[in-house]
Amino acid sequence: MRIDILTIFPQMFPPVMGEGMIRIAQENGLVEIKYHDLRDYTTDKHRSVDDRPFGGGPGMVMMCGPIFRAVEAIEAQSPVPARRVLLTPQGQALKQALVREIAKEQRLLLICGRYEGFDERIRIGLEPLEISIGDYVLSGGEIPAMVVVDAVVRLIPGVTGHPDSPVKESFSEERLLEYPQYTRPVEFRGMPVPEILRSGDHAKIAEWQKEQAKIRTARRRPDLLS
Numbered sequence: 236m237r238i239d240i241l242t243i244f245p246q247m248f249p250p251v252m253g254e255g256m257i258r259i260a261q262e263n264g265l266v267e268i269k270y271h272d273l274r275d276y277t278t279d280k281h282r283s284v285d286d287r288p289f290g291g292g293p294g295m296v297m298m299c300g301p302i303f304r305a306v307e308a309i310e311a312q313s314p315v316p317a318r319r320v321l322l323t324p325q326g327q328a329l330k331q332a333l334v335r336e337i338a339k340e341q342r343l344l345l346i347c348g349r350y351e352g353f354d355e356r357i358r359i360g361l362e363p364l365e366i367s368i369g370d371y372v373l374s375g376g377e378i379p380a381m382v383v384v385d386a387v388v389r390l391i392p393g394v395t396g397h398p399d400s401p402v403k404e405s406f407s408e409e410r411l412l413e414y415p416q417y418t419r420p421v422e423f424r425g426m427p428v429p430e431i432l433r434s435g436d437h438a439k440i441a442e443w444q445k446e447q448a449k450i451r452t453a454r455r456r457p458d459l460l461s
């Protein structure tokens with residue numbers, strides 16, 4: 236998979252993309268991540284990417300010109316067509332099902348906005364998938380883009396060590412939260428590991444885990460059960 240990120244803050248990305256699973260995935264050639272500075276596609280001496288809104292109102296609007304030029308230039312770098320994604324609080328809510336969907340793509344182009352929003356013709360002309368990472372407003376699409384990359388990369392085959400691990404956890408097909416887990420020591424500050432987990436009875440353990448997952452889901456996310 237190739238992921239292109241278009242932003243006015245490309246320097247925000249390498250510290251995050253250069254650690255952990257995302258770093259290993261790149262080193263193993265499973266994903267290639269490229270950053271593009273939107274200001275490289277401006278035409279005026281101030282390298283402007285935004286302007287005042289027609290009709291008045293507060294804030295600034297991301298202009299069409301730099302974004303269209305950038306998208307066309309970036310897409311031309313490879314013959315593989317890119318799924319265009321706009322990060323915006325007006326987008327479709329990011330859920331694990333949507334992550335699974337976009338993780339199937341060979342190429343993603345993530346477009347990060349700043350300011351009050353995008354000129355509507357960016358939506359009309361580029362027909363991007365619009366994604367929101369939650370019902371709150373951030374100062375830009377960069378952190379949401381990092382969230383999307385992290386969620387997607389760990390689903391690329393070969394990225395996680397254990398083939399089971401991305402499927403068996405919270406928000407998998409089963410829509411149950413993860414069951415409680417324990418590791419050594421057997422007792423910590425008076426809190427023991429449940430006896431059943433040390434019994435060696437795998438059928439009983441699986442039953443307990445399922446039950447615990449249901450209890451936890453009912454307590455924390457009853458909406459997932461309805």
Ligand code: ADE
Nearest residue numbers: 322323324367368373379
């Ligand atoms: N840009 C600003 N806020 C955002 C959000 N919640 N999700 C995606 N992009 C955003």
